[in-house]
Amino acid sequence: MSHAEKKAVVLLSGGLDSATVLAIARRQGYACHALSFDYGQRHSAELAASRRVAQALTVVEHKILKLDLGSIGGSALTDSAIAVPENQEQAGIPVTYVPARNTVFLSLALGWAEVLGAMDIFIGVNAVDYSGYPDCRPEFIQAFEKLANLATRKGVEGERFRVQAPLIDMTKAEIIRTGTELGVDYSLTVSCYQADEQGCACGVCDSCRLRRQGFRAAGVADPTCYRSTK
Amino acid sequence: MSHAEKKAVVLLSGGLDSATVLAIARRQGYACHALSFDYGQRHSAELAASRRVAQALTVVEHKILKLDLGSIGGSALTDSAIAVPENQEQAGIPVTYVPARNTVFLSLALGWAEVLGAMDIFIGVNAVDYSGYPDCRPEFIQAFEKLANLATRKGVEGERFRVQAPLIDMTKAEIIRTGTELGVDYSLTVSCYQADEQGCACGVCDSCRLRRQGFRAAGVADPTCYRSTK
Numbered sequence: 001m002s003h004a005e006k007k008a009v010v011l012l013s014g015g016l017d018s019a020t021v022l023a024i025a026r027r028q029g030y031a032c033h034a035l036s037f038d039y040g041q042r043h044s045a046e047l048a049a050s051r052r053v054a055q056a057l058t059v060v061e062h063k064i065l066k067l068d069l070g071s072i073g074g075s076a077l078t079d080s081a082i083a084v085p086e087n088q089e090q091a092g093i094p095v096t097y098v099p100a101r102n103t104v105f106l107s108l109a110l111g112w113a114e115v116l117g118a119m120d121i122f123i124g125v126n127a128v129d130y131s132g133y134p135d136c137r138p139e140f141i142q143a144f145e146k147l148a149n150l151a152t153r154k155g156v157e158g159e160r161f162r163v164q165a166p167l168i169d170m171t172k173a174e175i176i177r178t179g180t181e182l183g184v185d186y187s188l189t190v191s192c193y194q195a196d197e198q199g200c201a202c203g204v205c206d207s208c209r210l211r212r213q214g215f216r217a218a219g220v221a222d223p224t225c226y227r228s229t230k
Numbered sequence: 231m232s233h234a235e236k237k238a239v240v241l242l243s244g245g246l247d248s249a250t251v252l253a254i255a256r257r258q259g260y261a262c263h264a265l266s267f268d269y270g271q272r273h274s275a276e277l278a279a280s281r282r283v284a285q286a287l288t289v290v291e292h293k294i295l296k297l298d299l300g301s302i303g304g305s306a307l308t309d310s311a312i313a314v315p316e317n318q319e320q321a322g323i324p325v326t327y328v329p330a331r332n333t334v335f336l337s338l339a340l341g342w343a344e345v346l347g348a349m350d351i352f353i354g355v356n357a358v359d360y361s362g363y364p365d366c367r368p369e370f371i372q373a374f375e376k377l378a379n380l381a382t383r384k385g386v387e388g389e390r391f392r393v394q395a396p397l398i399d400m401t402k403a404e405i406i407r408t409g410t411e412l413g414v415d416y417s418l419t420v421s422c423y424q425a426d427e428q429g430c431a432c433g434v435c436d437s438c439r440l441r442r443q444g445f446r447a448a449g450v451a452d453p454t455c456y457r458s459t460k
Binding site for chain 1: 303330331332333336344345367369370376378380382383385
């Protein structure tokens with residue numbers, strides 16, 4: 001395999017962070033295989049966004065795996081009985097936390113990477129604005145990378161999987177500036193936990209607040225459609 | 231929660247090993263939540279077996295999650311283009327290895343455990359007869375347990391997940407003797423990679439060979455229906 005053809009699996013949610021990660025992986029020369037999940041999330045506008053982003057940033061392939069996390073429950077993002085919080089600063093881990101979500105997503109990315117012969121997995125986790133999700137911390141990413149190399153045929157054979165989390169130490173504003181320099185069209189992305197079918201954002205959930213503040217701090221015009229900015 | 235109500239998630243394939251693990255967890259007093267996967271495996275007779283075993287060993291709940299590992303490919307167990315080997319001693323990792331399977335299964339078990347408030351996950355991996363699967367080794371289990379406690383809300387809050395693999399150092403014969411003492415009816419289980427719809431085993435794949443040899447070595451009558459024992 002030539003250097004130009006090095007492959008990566010990129011977790012792509014359709015949000016601002018993963019679109020930026022995909023642009024970073026493309027800039028680094030990876031042939032990118034994007035992986036998204038249809039996991040019973042309320043915000044299915046995300047999946048439409050992931051398709052737009054995958055096309056705009058020319059991936060080799062975009063796979064959307066169905067995964068019934070809703071039947072496990074436990075999160076406001078998959079369980080309609082739990083309300084999405086609005087306009088509140090929270091202490092601790094929020095109700096939008098989906099139990100073990102990044103562990104599950106990285107596991108499936110690892111399986112696909114092994115089949116493809118890709119040794120790099122990119123994920124858009126971020127420890128600065130991570131909102132209290134335990135599976136967005138550097139120590140989680142390091143532990144998963146270690147596991148990956150014990151869990152797999154390639155690892156046993158001495159090759160090394162790398163879990164790349166290029167946003168992990170960046171603020172939202174830095175992420176937006178980086179993506180803007182790389183030509184990411186953020187109007188294609190959806191961050192909102194309760195976007196409507198057209199992808200228009202509520203403007204008031206935690207994710208919208210972080211996004212709006214990020215554009216403001218970056219000094220970049222925010223192309224997002226918000227239903228409310230009160 | 232009283233001691234009598236301690237909960238566990240038990241990965242249940244419908245095979246001999248996981249049935250034994252479920253019996254061990256029940257004997258240890260756990261209220262067991264069994265988790266199986268409909269993952270595009272060729273041997274769907276396994277799923278019927280998992281239902282019989284879950285009922286016979288009185289679990290609290292048996293969840294079967296659909297998971298499209300077949301769309302990832304790379305294994306004789308999910309890809310009909312790759313032949314299941316028969317009657318051959320193999321070197322290295324066999325083609326029946328499903329990339330990252332135990333990582334994926336444990337991740338989903340972890341998510342469910344967190345929702346249930348269960349701190350114990352049981353898995354029937356076995357390092358003695360493990361046939362070269364990298365994700366059946368003690369170091370893999372230890373790495374996953376470490377990851378679990380970094381990945382989750384409960385772990386961050388200071389509780390400790392345990393990944394219990396009680397068969398890990400046992401021979402197949404020891405597993406069969408243990409299960410027999412605990413009253414496991416092995417005629418309900420299916421180990422074969424290519425069982426027919428009635429659950430009758432081929433008798434010649436790796437998994438059948440290990441099973442037949444195990445009953446012989448244990449000195450226990452083998453209740454399995456084999457189509458061939460050549």
